[in-house]
Amino acid sequence: MKAAYIEKFGGPEVLTYGDLPDPVAGAGQVVVDVVAASVNGADPKVAAGDYKQTKFPLILGRDFSGKVSAVGDGVSDLKVGDEVFGVLETGRDGTYCEKLAVGANVVGKKPAGLSHVDAAAMALTGLTAICAVENSLQLRRGETILIQGGAGGVAAFAIQLAKHIGAHVISTCSTGNLDYVRSLGADEVIDYKTTDFTKVVKNCDAVFETVGDDVATRSFAVLKPGGRATFIASGATAPKPERSDVTALRPAVPRERKYMERIAELHGKGIVRPQHVTLFELAKAREALNVSAARHFKGKLVLKVR
Numbered sequence: 001m002k003a004a005y006i007e008k009f010g011g012p013e014v015l016t017y018g019d020l021p022d023p024v025a026g027a028g029q030v031v032v033d034v035v036a037a038s039v040n041g042a043d044p045k046v047a048a049g050d051y052k053q054t055k056f057p058l059i060l061g062r063d064f065s066g067k068v069s070a071v072g073d074g075v076s077d078l079k080v081g082d083e084v085f086g087v088l089e090t091g092r093d094g095t096y097c098e099k100l101a102v103g104a105n106v107v108g109k110k111p112a113g114l115s116h117v118d119a120a121a122m123a124l125t126g127l128t129a130i131c132a133v134e135n136s137l138q139l140r141r142g143e144t145i146l147i148q149g150g151a152g153g154v155a156a157f158a159i160q161l162a163k164h165i166g167a168h169v170i171s172t173c174s175t176g177n178l179d180y181v182r183s184l185g186a187d188e189v190i191d192y193k194t195t196d197f198t199k200v201v202k203n204c205d206a207v208f209e210t211v212g213d214d215v216a217t218r219s220f221a222v223l224k225p226g227g228r229a230t231f232i233a234s235g236a237t238a239p240k241p242e243r244s245d246v247t248a249l250r251p252a253v254p255r256e257r258k259y260m261e262r263i264a265e266l267h268g269k270g271i272v273r274p275q276h277v278t279l280f281e282l283a284k285a286r287e288a289l290n291v292s293a294a295r296h297f298k299g300k301l302v303l304k305v306r
């Protein structure tokens with residue numbers, strides 16, 4: 001099969017496009033013929049060696065949408081031909097390719113009304129947003145939330161989910177993405193190129209932080225006493241707040257079929273629409289990784305595999 005993979009750690013230039021062996025379905029697994037795979041903020045970090053995987057060749061990518069082409073022993077709830085989408089098990093990478101083997105228990109049925117491209121775009125982003133907003137922050141109607149990095153993939157899903165819950169949503173992005181982030185439903189959008197969010201946002205009940213570095217640590221300042229912040233771009237643990245009257249959280253992001261079903265439900269009810277997508281052919285995965293690594297774009301970068 002064709003795949004985009006690395007054989008050593010480095011920048012996007014180490015990503016190679018070529019042939020690797022087809023996977024086979026082990027017990028409890030299905031093989032998926034990938035139609036689309038998305039590029040996530042984690043992928044340049046994996047390429048750089050931040051996650052310490054050492055087995056080469058290493059195919060990048062964490063989420064996918066496609067069609068089941070083989071079923072392993074013990075799988076009774078999926079069959080050949082089913083259209084599915086999902087996120088690989090925690091700690092695994094390998095969706096920038098034509099075929100992948102994955103546990104049937106983490107895969108969801110792709111709704112007919114959702115394209116493969118949009119399903120791939122919403123898989124890891126939707127999973128992460130649901131885990132952060134519903135499970136970690138337990139956001140409630142009437143609360144005010146600051147969602148950092150509104151133009152990114154996870155934040156786009158989170159903004160829509162937070163609006164559905166009934167929160168007042170404030171978000172941040174660069175000048176060129178202001179209209180896009182407003183179109184997702186954010187009540188207030190701050191241009192971080194011209195305005196320091198700590199000067200204009202205060203008394204938030206919650207923060208969902210998706211940018212990292214000093215944006216993460218400075219986000220504590222906008223919380224009211226008793227407020228909570230959850231972080232996905234600061235590594236495996238939340239940064240430590242300098243003040244003692246707020247809570248710093250790091251969401252667990254478990255791979256389970258129920259989250260794919262929740263994404264499908266939220267999309268089916270019209271609560272969450274897909275992010276803006278920029279498409280790349282699988283053979284051009286390196287270009288997509290370059291854009292992702294630069295960290296300034298709109299919505300999702302998706303690889304069209306077949």
Ligand SMILES: NC(=O)c1ccc[n+]([C@@H]2O[C@H](COP(=O)([O-])OP(=O)(O)OC[C@H]3O[C@@H](n4cnc5c(N)ncnc54)[C@H](OP(=O)(O)O)[C@@H]3O)[C@@H](O)[C@H]2O)c1
Nearest residue numbers: 041042128149151152153154173174177232233253296297
């Ligand atoms: N399981 C997990 O823990 C998990 C899952 C998914 C993602 N993540 C992490 O979450 C982060 C976000 O991932 P993602 O895929 O949604 O997006 P991403 O591709 O990493 O982020 C790109 C976005 O960040 C925005 N951005 C960059 N600097 C900013 C700043 N100073 N203020 C506000 N926005 C800024 C950019 O918007 P502008 O062009 O407008 O600057 C761009 O749209 C990544 O670090 C990723 O590794 C963790």
